[in-house]
Amino acid sequence: MNIHKHVSLNLNLRGLGESATLAINDRCREMKKNGVEVLNLGIGESPFPVPNFVVKALKMYATENRYLPVKGLPELRKAVADYHWHKDGVKVDPNNVLIGPGSKMLMYLLQLSFYGEIVVPTPCWVSYVPQAQLIGRQVQLINTNFEDKWHMSAERLAELCESEHDTYRPRIVVMCYPGNPDGGTYTAEELKEIAAVARKYEVILLSDEIYAQIHHRGEHVSVAKYYPEGTILSSGLSKWCAAGGWRLGTFTFPENLDWLREAITDAASQTYTSVSSPIQWAGVTAFKGGLELERYLWHVRRIFRELSGRCAEMLRESGARIHPPEGAFYLFPDFTPIADKLNKRGIMTGKDLCEALLTEKHVATVPGVSFSRPANEFTFRMSYVNFDGATALAASEGVPLHENLPDNFLDTYCGKTLDATKRICDFMNQGA
């Protein structure tokens, strides 16, 4: 009997596919198994270890086995509120903090709960659009371009609100900065302008600031400062605390979005229940932070800053347009300027380009199309994290905080990343 092969699936899921960044990771694993050493710039994962004092906390709380409140451990919600006050100057009531198993999960429940338009500037993080698809909705994309630094301007937002004969349509606009996949961020001035437009049109902002602490100069500014009453602030342990695998994300709501927070909480209680207890307890220590964390972040930022600068320069020299990296651990080069050359080699889309980089150069990247960019644009995301973070961190600790890293540091400790970048450049220069 084979009746169970009679596939009966929700249409929303058919052809959905796995998350693009997770899929590339799985593919690299497979190639590795077959003996091919892939340089993986695909996955967006911090290469560093979790700070030691946070690991210690997890060990200390390993016996915690009780279901915690759906909204999260009160001590953690308090620590997250304090974090946003100290780091961002944003006043948050701990009661308005929600803890989830990754901010991706919270984002999904937000899309599920909210009945209105979700607006996302592109290039955007890979999961916003598929999440909408899961629910049977569409997101409204705002395509930005290289000249705009891949960012949505206040004008573009105003245009959108005015263009559809439905100015006050319920809307959530998603912003991610420092940005995935572009590695850039907004200036305080830009954020102020966006805040003003959002306020005027009563738009809710979902401000994904999971890379806030990986602003390369530690100068992150949150839009919530300028629009506290309408901004949902998203953060978590995955990036700055290098604990992506631990799965802990946070949403912080303004008081008057209590109806949305409560709906998401109810949905949470019927899906993930609560976040792993030992992880939440360790999270309290992480969000409280302190000197040890600041030192750690200082080293992390210095390495990312210098490494990204060097890679960007190499890419620029082989024909890419690319903005100076400002945060996170991504570069988003645009090789459209050499499109003709690539076309002649039979490479017609960004996907073709990434495929060729993988099969010919064994370098894994994620094409722009996965970030909702046009198929024929020669952009891709590269995560410059394929180096041994623990060793690099230990070495950086030997270099005084106020100095630049010594000349050979990157070659010694981030060699694999430079190698991958060099392979990309070689590929571009082929047949030049």
Next chain:
Amino acid sequence: MNIHKHVSLNLNLRGLGESATLAINDRCREMKKNGVEVLNLGIGESPFPVPNFVVKALKMYATENRYLPVKGLPELRKAVADYHWHKDGVKVDPNNVLIGPGSKMLMYLLQLSFYGEIVVPTPCWVSYVPQAQLIGRQVQLINTNFEDKWHMSAERLAELCESEHDTYRPRIVVMCYPGNPDGGTYTAEELKEIAAVARKYEVILLSDEIYAQIHHRGEHVSVAKYYPEGTILSSGLSKWCAAGGWRLGTFTFPENLDWLREAITDAASQTYTSVSSPIQWAGVTAFKGGLELERYLWHVRRIFRELSGRCAEMLRESGARIHPPEGAFYLFPDFTPIADKLNKRGIMTGKDLCEALLTEKHVATVPGVSFSRPANEFTFRMSYVNFDGATALAASEGVPLHENLPDNFLDTYCGKTLDATKRICDFMNQGA
């Protein structure tokens, strides 16, 4: 400006409310804060500590910070497959195991992915119906009754399949045994009969066996043994490993439901990503089990067996109908036989009854209606777990494994549970 009070919510979520069992827990916490000492029989949580060797494993893997594959850590999937082979005699390919942050989450994604009817016998676990509501669907309930031991018979299943002029409608039937909320289980004979009907009508079974190891005599039998090609087996760490707060659940699919497994995996990659890495590593140790776990389970079962027997007897004496407890840590007394007496006291529904028990006797229980039973049925679930499990376990370790617990053991170590039961009985006997 208060525009964000203009609530714009997905209708599926409106009035959904928090999971009934989690809500009662929150309410007990609130009452406690106000100085009322509630005896909480509401939450379904093991009172015991996580076995020590599993806690040790969590500590050992505390530095694990990488995103794991969406489907789960290969070592864990292997351990889960071995567990089902050793414990249930069910052959499982590790590739067909899926790890989630609690089986509740996996159940939600199953409901989201599958396009067909979800059939649930009642009384059923509190989240099946609200999960369907979240997705905008309905589940098909099969109401059982006391005489059937609250279980779905093979005949009832056959009737359902034949009754709607759509015999081969795609269907998943959910079974939970040892049962939440009823504490009973199926005999091997009953399972064989159900398997035969399921095979005939090509029904998929979701067999929720999260309480398998808490069969009070260690004699759990899985329906997957009789219907391997159509059974999805659900398990996890929450109950037998006392790690509800850790959040780790498992689904095991038959080979020919690969399309369903893959769809759920894709949805997982867009929602929860993967389960917390240190928790998964600790899970390998837990599922591998061994002598230490078997000893632990032996003590746990003995305590639950003797305690539930005593409580059931007390309840029966004060007018309840109740089946001999066989597993899990729940009793589901039915006070319908004294309905007239209760009605005279103004108690018209099961909810009224639980409310009165809470306000008058400070005992928290969950009414039958939360498990999809009729509103006017005087049933409720009581989790007999409000005692200090660590102390009880330590004391039990002093009693040879082959002996019964000494006479005063329950009074000494499970006094709060007996007290709560006594209060319930007192309430029922009032005005008698």
